[in-house]
Amino acid sequence: QKQKTKKCCILGKLFDTGVGKSSIVCRFVQDHFDHNISPTIGASFMTKTVPCGNELHKFLIWDTAGQERFHSLAPMYYRGSAAAVIVYDITKQDSFHTLKKWVKELKEHGPENIVMAIAGNKCDLSDIREVPMKDAKEYAESIGAIVVETSAKNAVNIEELFQGIISDQACCRGHTFDLIIKLLKT
Numbered sequence: 001q002k003q004k005t006k007k008c009c010i011l012g013k014l015f016d017t018g019v020g021k022s023s024i025v026c027r028f029v030q031d032h033f034d035h036n037i038s039p040t041i042g043a044s045f046m047t048k049t050v051p052c053g054n055e056l057h058k059f060l061i062w063d064t065a066g067q068e069r070f071h072s073l074a075p076m077y078y079r080g081s082a083a084a085v086i087v088y089d090i091t092k093q094d095s096f097h098t099l100k101k102w103v104k105e106l107k108e109h110g111p112e113n114i115v116m117a118i119a120g121n122k123c124d125l126s127d128i129r130e131v132p133m134k135d136a137k138e139y140a141e142s143i144g145a146i147v148v149e150t151s152a153k154n155a156v157n158i159e160e161l162f163q164g165i166i167s168d169q170a171c172c173r174g175h176t177f178d179l180i181i182k183l184l185k186t
């Protein structure tokens with residue numbers, strides 16, 4: 001069976017608490033949720049292979065740390081990435097504002113064909129939401145990004161988020177491009 005490999009980084013942060021990046025990765029890779037998950041230090045790395053049609057897609061996932069003191073490390077993780085998952089917390093307007101800053105940074109310094117997937121996490125808390133789904137949809141459309149509301153806690157739309165990345169045409173183009181560069185270098 002054909003296997004494609006995709007480097008993918010997870011970005012996003014909040015001033016005080018996490019938006020749920022590690023929880024999304026943990027749900028995707030291990031189908032597990034931990035209420036007392038610790039903040040990420042530096043970054044953590046995980047892989048997950050998922051089938052799509054008659055192909056296998058292996059995600060090399062770099063889960064970055066949200067705290068400001070780790071911001072300068074981010075380029076190491078988005079450089080060479082086929083996709084970036086940018087996470088905000090639907091209950092914190094501030095995290096949606098930060099998401100826009102990530103998009104700006106990726107557009108200025110990220111790989112040219114990077115696929116951006118926006119995850120509005122903690123959708124299980126929609127009774128205290130601060131960010132309307134409509135705002136996220138309009139914004140995602142304006143920048144050509146994928147968008148879904150997720151709940152790492154209740155396992156909502158986590159698979160769909162990564163399947164969306166696989167089926168994004170630009171992601172395939174980016175991947176082929178990376179492969180060509182690799183072949184040229186060898």
Ligand SMILES: Nc1nc2c(ncn2[C@@H]2O[C@H](COP(=O)(O)OP(=O)(O)OP(=O)(O)O)[C@@H](O)[C@H]2O)c(=O)[nH]1
Pocket residue numbers: 012013017018019020021022023024034035036037038039040041064065066067121122123124125150151152153154
């Ligand atoms: N209600 C709810 N809480 C969540 C969800 N996802 C994460 N959390 C909680 O949010 C807090 C932060 O989660 P993390 O996964 O550590 O967030 P992070 O973005 O990786 O944080 P940093 O590593 O510090 O950048 C934890 O208390 C999680 O239990 C969710 O979908 N719903």
